[in-house]
Amino acid sequence: MPSLRLVVDRVPGRAVDFRLCRLLGLTGSTALAAGGVTSGALPVREMPAPDSGPAALGLVCAYFGLVVLIAAWALVGAAVRGPRPPGRRDLLLTLALWAAPLLVAPPLFSRDVYSYLAQGAMVDAQLDVHTLGPSHLGGPLPAEVAPLWRDTPAPYGPVFLALAAVAHSLGAAAFPADQVSTGVLGMRLVALLGVAAMALCLPRLARHCGTDPSVALWLGVLNPLVLLHLVGGAHNDAIMLGLLGVGLVAALGRRPVAAVVLITLAALVKAPAALGLVAVVVLWARQAAWARAPRLSATAAVVCVCAATTAVTTAVAGTGYGWLATLDTPVSPGNWSLTSTLGRMTTALLDRTGDGHGDLARFAGPVWHLLGLAATAVAVLLVWRRHHLLRPVHALGLSLTAVAVLGPAIRPWYLLWGLFLIAAAGPGRRLRRAATAVSAVLALVVLPSGFAPDAAQLGLAVGGGLLAVTALWGADHVARRPIGSTA
Numbered sequence: 001m002p003s004l005r006l007v008v009d010r011v012p013g014r015a016v017d018f019r020l021c022r023l024l025g026l027t028g029s030t031a032l033a034a035g036g037v038t039s040g041a042l043p044v045r046e047m048p049a050p051d052s053g054p055a056a057l058g059l060v061c062a063y064f065g066l067v068v069l070i071a072a073w074a075l076v077g078a079a080v081r082g083p084r085p086p087g088r089r090d091l092l093l094t095l096a097l098w099a100a101p102l103l104v105a106p107p108l109f110s111r112d113v114y115s116y117l118a119q120g121a122m123v124d125a126q127l128d129v130h131t132l133g134p135s136h137l138g139g140p141l142p143a144e145v146a147p148l149w150r151d152t153p154a155p156y157g158p159v160f161l162a163l164a165a166v167a168h169s170l171g172a173a174a175f176p177a178d179q180v181s182t183g184v185l186g187m188r189l190v191a192l193l194g195v196a197a198m199a200l201c202l203p204r205l206a207r208h209c210g211t212d213p214s215v216a217l218w219l220g221v222l223n224p225l226v227l228l229h230l231v232g233g234a235h236n237d238a239i240m241l242g243l244l245g246v247g248l249v250a251a252l253g254r255r256p257v258a259a260v261v262l263i264t265l266a267a268l269v270k271a272p273a274a275l276g277l278v279a280v281v282v283l284w285a286r287q288a289a290w291a292r293a294p295r296l297s298a299t300a301a302v303v304c305v306c307a308a309t310t311a312v313t314t315a316v317a318g319t320g321y322g323w324l325a326t327l328d329t330p331v332s333p334g335n336w337s338l339t340s341t342l343g344r345m346t347t348a349l350l351d352r353t354g355d356g357h358g359d360l361a362r363f364a365g366p367v368w369h370l371l372g373l374a375a376t377a378v379a380v381l382l383v384w385r386r387h388h389l390l391r392p393v394h395a396l397g398l399s400l401t402a403v404a405v406l407g408p409a410i411r412p413w414y415l416l417w418g419l420f421l422i423a424a425a426g427p428g429r430r431l432r433r434a435a436t437a438v439s440a441v442l443a444l445v446v447l448p449s450g451f452a453p454d455a456a457q458l459g460l461a462v463g464g465g466l467l468a469v470t471a472l473w474g475a476d477h478v479a480r481r482p483i484g485s486t487a
Contacts, residue, residue: 018079018086022094025072028468029098029227031065032448033105034058035464036232040106041113041450043180044143050449056460062108062448063464064471069098070224070440071472077436080218088203091217095199098222099231103192107184108232110411110450114144116236117183119154120164123319124172129154129161130322140180146450155326157268158317160236163190188234195221195230197242201249202424208252209393211426219435220423224443229413233450237413240269241420244276248393248421256284256298260305268313271327272417275399277302278384279392337410339372340365369408376406397421412442 038048038058048055076094079086086094107113118134118141127136133151134142142150154161167186168179175182199221203213220226230238247262259280266273284298314321343365350361379402383395401418404410419435427435444465447453453461 018076018090021072021075021079022097024075025069025094025098026101028065028067028069028072030101032062032069032108032228032232033065033101035060035062035065036105036108036448040108040448041111041233042106043114043140046106050454050457056456059448059457059460060464060467063444063461064468066224066228066443067465067468068472069227070443071468072098073218073222073224074436074440076222077218080212080214085212085214088213088217091214091222092199095195095217095222098227099192099195102227102232103188105232107188107234107450108448109228109446110233110235111144111146112450113184113187113234114141114180115146115149115154116160116164116187116234117141117168117180118145119156119161120166120168120183120187121172122154123161123165124169128320128322130320130326141183144180153322153326155323156236156270157323158314158319159265159268160239160270161319161323162317163239184234188231191230191234191236191238194236194238194240194242195226198226198238198245198420201242201245202420204249205245205252205393205421205424206426208249209391209425211424215432216423216426218423219427219432220420223416223419223439225413225416225419225439228443229411230416233413235413236269237416240266240273241416242266243269244273245420245424247276248279248396251280251283252393254287256280256287256301257305259283260302261309264306264309265313268310272400272403275380275403276396277306278399279396282392335409337372337408338406339368339408343368372406372408376402379406391425393421394425397425412446415439415442 035058038054039062040058076086076091080091102108115134118137119129121139121141122129122132122134122137125137130153133149133153134145135150164187167190168183171182171186172179199217202216202220206213206216226238229235230241243262243266247259247266250256250262251259260277263273263276263280266276281295281298281302284301285294346364346368347361350364380399383398383402386395397418397420399418400421401415404414404417407414415438419439422431422435447457447461
């Protein structure tokens with residue numbers, strides 16, 4: 001393992017050794033991928049028993065690598081803010097190197113990719129994915145989908161479903177005997193295209209916002225959450241954010257029609273991206289100041305282009321508009337979003353008090369979810385009222401953060417909805433430190449298998465993380481010794 005004395009030289013005025021930071025991160029990423037071979041979200045036919053030796057060793061190795069990767073990311077952040085910061089090409093190469101081991105690893109931290117693949121297979125089979133769940137699909141795929149989602153219709157738009165169908169059909173045609181593995185690889189390549197778009201457009205967004213592109217790349221794309229969940233987990237949030245980012249670049253570059261088309265396509269992957277159209281309205285109105293009512297004219301133009309794009313895309317995909325009715329897809333019972341947690345606490349309290357309050361308990365969750373939606377609406381309105389004129393990208397980032405935090409369901413990668421744009425808009429030092437800390441913590445809270453841990457697995461994960469901390473501390477301690485010392 002590279003010496004931390006070399007990675008973070010403590011002599012005043014000396015810069016962080018960026019190349020060794022990169023090597024440290026590659027070490028962590030490789031260990032994480034290796035551990036995922038037995039502890040990741042494997043196909044059911046390949047999954048070892050959770051209490052078996054290979055699964056235990058894989059979990060320790062995965063968490064060892066995860067902590068090392070997080071440490072490397074933090075050190076790269078110090079290099080980016082140092083006297084000789086790495087350039088954009090250096091950071092993009094680092095992203096590619098750190099992502100490479102994860103590309104060939106099994107799915108990590110979630111089984112959602114199997115749901116995506118099953119939905120693509122349903123589109124290929126001309127089944128209605130907006131009224132039926134993957135359990136209606138024959139073959140091996142339904143068994144790979146988490147039980148909670150086997151009878152759940154798809155809440156995704158036609159753009160993503162078309163991409164999932166292409167990934168499934170190409171995988172089935174190329175390797176009909178192993179459609180699951182090849183389909184997963186296809187979905188990961190789709191996600192990788194989204195990450196590539198994020199990485200290419202983020203420096204341009206940062207320059208438009210007056211932000212250091214290197215700092216934006218470090219926080220918004222080299223972030224462990226991107227590597228773990230968008231690359232390792234192949235989540236469709238990657239293609240949503242990639243299209244959203246490219247659309248905002250077009251809007252800032254005075255190409256509003258192209259911006260509306262791209263952002264509409266992003267919303268036809270996942271609905272939260274539709275908030276990006278608000279930023280286009282603000283920027284288009286600014287460019288159409290000659291009009292008698294520039295904001296009204298811009299709003300009307302955005303609505304028309306959005307409607308036309310939606311109609312054409314839906315017709316080409318052939319999946320219909322049923323996804324609009326599935327946006328309220330039920331959340332998992334153990335979801336730890338703020339409103340879901342408060343709903344469970346209120347339900348438990350009403351059940352314990354009795355005296356007729358038990359009948360009210362069933363309404364606690366829905367009421368808290370409605371309150372969360374109302375709070376989200378208020379937060380978004382306040383953010384745009386304060387920031388829309390001068391900082392539309394920052395306002396959009398804060399709005400998407402509010403949607404993720406106050407919504408009925410939250411996952412670690414949902415933080416990226418807002419963080420990607422906040423990184424481009426130039427967060428202050430306090431916000432950047434908070435985003436760094438939250439990213440590091442959220443990177444640790446999900447097992448590579450995607451399942452909730454039991455006590456034994458939690459102990460193994462903590463052990464792997466402590467082993468990494470001990471190794472990092474030991475390497476630094478050895479490097480601090482004076483030359484020739486044996487103590």
